[in-house]
Amino acid sequence: MTLAAATNESLANLSNTLIYSAMAVYTLAFFAYIAEWLFGSRSKVGRTAAALTSAKKASGAPAVTVKKAGGTAVLERPKVVVRAATGTRDVPDGPGAHGGDEQGDLYGRIAVSLTVLAFVIAFGGVLTRALSVQRAPWGNMYEFNITFSTVAVGVYLTLLALKTNVRWLGLFLTTSVLLDLGLAVTVLYTASDQLVPALHSYWLYIHVSTAIICGAVFYVGAVSTLLYLFKDSYENKLANGGTPGRFANSVLDRLPASASLDKFSYRVNAAVFPLWTFTIIAGAIWAGDAWGRYWGWDPKETWSFITWVAYACYLHARATAGWKGRKAAYLALIAFGCWLFNYYGVNIFVSGKHSYADVGLGALQSVGF
């Protein structure tokens, strides 16, 4: 018993060390991403501007890009020509943060490698924390935060591994991961602890793990939506003959085209929406077992519902004339805001049955005990 307690304690300490180390490596990655952007700013590509102005000159000419090159080397295939829908801008994607600069690219690669390293360390931190308490690592906000940021980075690295064009997310991601972990180790830190009986349910594992995954993916969607809004204004300005500021020119030009960002954020949000739906239903089933009703408009439940409706609005807006594009993007940001509020706002400002997710105690009252 005491021996077990001691191992648990040393595991918990190991976990803390790992989380701090991960933060250090994320900081290095953060600087490497900054270096990538800085070196990238040396090369003035101006691809967006070029594309938009040339498109203007040759107005009416159809813009075509080749999507699929020939098949295998053995048997050549007919090429498929892809044509953008009429009425949409056809702008090439930016080259990424390094802007085609070799040194920038090198720093970018270093940054990704550091991110991988930090991810592995943070993963170890989460794992040892879980082992130290012998349960899933999301019994309080500290654990939720460290798991959440690790999953968010995992999503990013998975997308990278799938060869999706997402390296430009790196700087934004490491920034918020550092904020998230900083908050976790300072304000939200809770000593390793086991769960009160109300949290002993396998629905907890299902419900919370999917909630974390949804949050991480929604986060990626929100960042790209935000960048879409900036890039779209930038393209608009260029298309209307305006001259954007130097910063905008340098930074936004290197991002993917607004259409690509928009499509990417839609895909990301649409892909997790069914999972979010499932998360809420799993929560309802758990509530049915724990509290005697599957839905009771508890603040946490209410905000999950609001978040769900907000994302449904976003998906609907994309199918509604007059709401596509920027308006839908604002809805997506609002929806993510709801998710964030549900996590931080409700835990901190609103009291309800879910208050055991909080930093403090309150666990006992929460289920009547």
Next chain:
Amino acid sequence: MSKSTVGENPTAAPEDQDLGAAGSQLSTAPKEELPNLPAMGFVGWVRWFWRQLTSMRVALLLLLLLALGAIPGSLIPQTGSDETKVADFRDRHEILAPIYDKLGLFHVYSSVWFSAIYILLFVSLIGCIVPRTWQFVGQLRGRPPGAPKRLTRLPAYTTWRTETEPEQIREAALALLKKNRFRALPHSLEDAGGAPIAGDAVAAEKGYLREVGNLLFHIALIVMLIAFAWGQLFKSEGNKLLVEGNGFSNTLISYDDFKSGNLFSTDDLTPFSFGLNDFTGTYEASGPNKGTPRTYQASLTYSEGAYGKDRKAIVKVNEPLEIGDSKVYLTAHGYAPVITVRDGKGKVVYSDAVPLLPLDSNVTSSGVVKVYDGYKNAKGVTEQLGVKAFFLPTYTAGNEISSSFPALINPVLNLEPYHGDLGVDSGIPQSVYQLDKTHMKGFKDSKGKQMRENLRPGETVKLPNGAGSITYEGTKEWANFQITQQPASGWALAGSLAAIFGLAASLFIQRRRVWVRAVKGADGVTVVEMAGLGRSESAKVPEELGDLAGILYEQAPGAPDPDDDSDDDLDPTTAIDSAVPAEGAEK
């Protein structure tokens, strides 16, 4: 709003304008029309209103309203979840409270305006689903639309020249598309617009499940809403506190408190009864989380119906006991010291377990022992007794005011006895856990102070001047049970599962069309053209088209280009070059 954004949002999809029938009906979404003012007349207005209500725009606005409307209920205390908080809020906000009352803000989710939003939304939903379903059935029974004249205009396009005969190619294409689970038809069967079109192409469509999924999802929403409403109207929920050894039978009068939906009738209560044999709580014994609860469980004996067999069951916090439609949840626990009160003559006037309310996580508890009748004081006058009880399951020296551990390790019961009139006849309902001292006098100790005595199990305290005695016999535990009945929850679950599957199908399946045209050119060489169209611009459509073209190309290998003497191994740039003149030539 900038110019180009407007350009992105034409009222009809750009493909529709370009491609006519070929691009239409890739979904059953209602056509957007601007809110034109209707022709005069009642019917005109009704039709106008209905069309507005079932438009995507209004559905979107109602959804937004629903989200907005749900917010106040999460920030303002709600009678449905916490009455005492509402009362507290009323005390503190004398001006706001009446306004909130008028607006129904203390019960947002059953307020008129919130109901109006979701009822409108669901009327809109039904008004949307029914025509969409018919339209979709029509699409299923019809055929994929014929190939547009200029396939080059489609989002994905490919072409090559071959020596193979056009009929052969069309047949091969038909077989290939069918093998790939497309619904494919030779174009010659198509007579869009009445006039038969030359049989030069094959038309195919795939991904109908997307529409099925979308309709299923929206229908499932309706099922969920009805199940939820049904559950709310017919639900019941009550609480019963049981001390170990006591029992409960499921009738209205047995409950400590009881709430039910508007249409609930007491006949709906499932007949069963149960008794609490034993409650066990275990706690972390050491370490930083000493005292944190680990398990709570209540062992019950229950029987169904009036003459059911006795059965044993264990109820834990997340594991309710299910009896028919009802579920029995364990929601709280505490201690109930067994107390015996004797009068001056030694006659037992009270002997029972007294449930005490926990005050903190270490189960420091308090309550009152009330002796209503049977007690006579030393002078033989009938009086009532009230004894304030304060209980520490684990007493440690030096800490008199709170327990230091939640389990029964070193229990101490502190008693503070009073005599007089408990005031139960005044008609005002009293809490069993509080003592109204207006008509009570305290027993005084030898120093003339209010008497207070600490007892350990088995100990007795004598009341002064032969007024009797109080004995702390031992300690039982009590558990609180919540018994709920919520019909139609199975339907809610089924609806939500259907919603997830429908949603996944709706979001992950692409509905797309492929056309293959093969015609013999003037030089006797066949020109094959393939084009693909998806509902949204997706990389998948050209990829799939490329794969299909690759297979078809094997069966109809390329012939050298007349105006290109190298070979037909086009590199990307020539692909663009060859596409551009094709476009330009049409202008």
